[in-house]
Amino acid sequence: MTDPFKTEPFVINIGPQHPSTHGVFRIKATVDGEKVIDAEMVMGYLHRSMEKLAEERTYTQNIPFTDRTDYLSSMSNNLGYCLAVEKLAGIEVPERGNAIRVIMAELQRIASHCMAVGAFTNDTGAWQTPVMWAFREREKVLDLFEMTCGARLTCNYMRIGGVAFDLPKEFEPEVRKLLKTLPGFIDELTDLLVENEIFLARTRGIGVLTAEQAANYSLVGPLLRGSGIAWDIRKADPYCGYEKYDFDIPIGYQGDSFDRFIVRLEEMRQSARIVEQALDGLPGGPHTTQVPLALRPPQGEAYARVEGPRGELGYYVVSDEGPSPYRFHIRAPSFINLSALRDMTVGGTVADAIVVLGSIDIVVGEIDR
Amino acid sequence: MAKTRPGLVVVTREWTGAELAEAAERLVPGSVDRSVATACYLKPEKLVETMSALEANEETDFVHLTNLCGVDYWDHFEVVYHIQSFVRNQIATVKVETWDRENPSVPSVYPVWKGAWMQECEAYDLLGIQFEGHPNLYRIFLWDGFPGWPLRKDFLSMPGGLQPGLNEFAGVSRRDEPPVRPVE
Numbered sequence: 290m291t292d293p294f295k296t297e298p299f300v301i302n303i304g305p306q307h308p309s310t311h312g313v314f315r316i317k318a319t320v321d322g323e324k325v326i327d328a329e330m331v332m333g334y335l336h337r338s339m340e341k342l343a344e345e346r347t348y349t350q351n352i353p354f355t356d357r358t359d360y361l362s363s364m365s366n367n368l369g370y371c372l373a374v375e376k377l378a379g380i381e382v383p384e385r386g387n388a389i390r391v392i393m394a395e396l397q398r399i400a401s402h403c404m405a406v407g408a409f410t411n412d413t414g415a416w417q418t419p420v421m422w423a424f425r426e427r428e429k430v431l432d433l434f435e436m437t438c439g440a441r442l443t444c445n446y447m448r449i450g451g452v453a454f455d456l457p458k459e460f461e462p463e464v465r466k467l468l469k470t471l472p473g474f475i476d477e478l479t480d481l482l483v484e485n486e487i488f489l490a491r492t493r494g495i496g497v498l499t500a501e502q503a504a505n506y507s508l509v510g511p512l513l514r515g516s517g518i519a520w521d522i523r524k525a526d527p528y529c530g531y532e533k534y535d536f537d538i539p540i541g542y543q544g545d546s547f548d549r550f551i552v553r554l555e556e557m558r559q560s561a562r563i564v565e566q567a568l569d570g571l572p573g574g575p576h577t578t579q580v581p582l583a584l585r586p587p588q589g590e591a592y593a594r595v596e597g598p599r600g601e602l603g604y605y606v607v608s609d610e611g612p613s614p615y616r617f618h619i620r621a622p623s624f625i626n627l628s629a630l631r632d633m634t635v636g637g638t639v640a641d642a643i644v645v646l647g648s649i650d651i652v653v654g655e656i657d658r
Numbered sequence: 659m660a661k662t663r664p665g666l667v668v669v670t671r672e673w674t675g676a677e678l679a680e681a682a683e684r685l686v687p688g689s690v691d692r693s694v695a696t697a698c699y700l701k702p703e704k705l706v707e708t709m710s711a712l713e714a715n716e717e718t719d720f721v722h723l724t725n726l727c728g729v730d731y732w733d734h735f736e737v738v739y740h741i742q743s744f745v746r747n748q749i750a751t752v753k754v755e756t757w758d759r760e761n762p763s764v765p766s767v768y769p770v771w772k773g774a775w776m777q778e779c780e781a782y783d784l785l786g787i788q789f790e791g792h793p794n795l796y797r798i799f800l801w802d803g804f805p806g807w808p809l810r811k812d813f814l815s816m817p818g819g820l821q822p823g824l825n826e827f828a829g830v831s832r833r834d835e836p837p838v839r840p841v842e
Contacts, residue, residue: 601724
């Protein structure tokens with residue numbers, strides 16, 4: 290018997306201007322009916338060639354560039370870059386500087402995950418309410434950044450050898466106020482979504498990755514942990530004194546979109562725990578070491594990584610004793626996380642492709658650099 | 659107050675070049691070119707075989723290709739691989755050289771790690787390094803027909819010889835480099 294409906298492959302563009310691509314990113318999906326049979330990624334609309342620009346600027350002048358790669362987590366980017374240069378030049382950071390860095394990086398993780406969780410629920414069809422709730426919390430964190438360094442998104446706060454400014458007096462009470470309300474917000478979001486039948490139907494079993502696949506695809510961050518691999522650079526290779534703080538690594542077991550969402554929610558709680566511990570034990574002393582303005586690190590190379598909100602964020606810097614890096618490479622987590630997109634979307638529907646893309650949590654500024 | 663747990667502090671073990679060279683030589687004889695303090699240089703013709711041995715072996719267990727990038731050293735190109743193991747918590751640096759400036763080419767490690775797919779595309783797009791055996795090597799950021807390879811050292815980023823940044827910064831002068839060649 291022949292199929293009563295004759296179908297044929299058809300190419301549709303998801304993006305570049307599409308609310309669910311979170312930027313200028315395009316998926317060229319070949320569909321057969323509602324089913325995706327092939328997906329090709331088209332990117333580069335936001336390419337600014339930061340790696341080339343960095344070769345023409347001093348080490349300190351490059352810090353603002355790192356803000357503009359992943360503009361939702363500029364503090365983590367600053368931190369990763371500074372760590373790479375410090376590793377190359379052998380610079381020690383004072384204890385207070387390290388503690389402030391940890392506080393800022395964890396606050397940034399909370400802000401970034403608010404955005405990720407909010408936008409993801411938006412993609413699944415929970416239109417606007419969760420994203421507005423998440424934005425409300427994110428605003429509070431951005432206010433703290435504004436209070437400390439004057440900028441909300443592109444902070445440019447870390448420096449090679451420490452941080453740019455010491456914390457203002459009113460910072461600590463404001464953070465403690467935030468930490469008091471944050472668990473309530475996460476509970477609220479959990480109540481709203483985790484047992485919501487529509488949300489579960491849209492995310493459970495969608496975009497499943499096994500642990501072996503996740504490792505083979507070079508995935509990092511919540512994607513890797515959602516697939517059951519408890520890998521977190523903060524635990525595995527502590528930097529900035531993370532070994533002093535007590536926190537857990539949440540993991541998922543199914544490896545689907547829902548698990549990645551749950552991992553992000555739980556990571557926000559853990560980040561709040563770290564911020565609290567870091568504030569309690571905030572040491573005195575200087576917040577930065579003096580580093581020459583025209584820094585010329587010795588010949589060599591360094592690869593330093595941090596656990597950014599999207600996973601392992603690495604900076605590979607090669608020095609030839611010049612005033613600027615000889616080679617500057619960013620290991621961008623959202624770029625490399627996309628390598629599994631095709632496998633996760635093929636076989637599902639177009640609507641599922643949107644959910645999968647939302648669960649990867651891409652930032653196009655970082656993909657294209 | 660934070661609980662400190664002495665004795666439980668773990669740090670990723672960074673393999674030196676000599677350690678990795680020893681392991682690679684044991685798994686695939688004749689695969690190592692030379693080793694320096696931080697990295698091990700493999701021979702291009704044995705690259706894929708050695709990498710899959712390093713990935714599959716239980717002691718090395720480098721299941722995760724963390725970072726892949728190319729570096730231009732004027733007379734030759736290097737491709738740098740950072741590979742790591744989750745279970746053993748270790749990271750190693752592998753390098754491969756290619757000396758052909760007109761048509762630089764190294765074997766693709768896509769058969770070993772699928773995560774190399776996009777990173778090799780990026781290295782091809784920005785440095786013009788061909789990865790043999792890559793299923794679909796294309797210019798991932800720039801458009802087809804873009805003149806030149808931007809991250810090569812002889813690619814002039816701004817026409818007219820303008821060098822932004824450094825000259826405007828007190829006390830810093832450009833290092834002596836071979837003259838840059840503008841792209842036609």
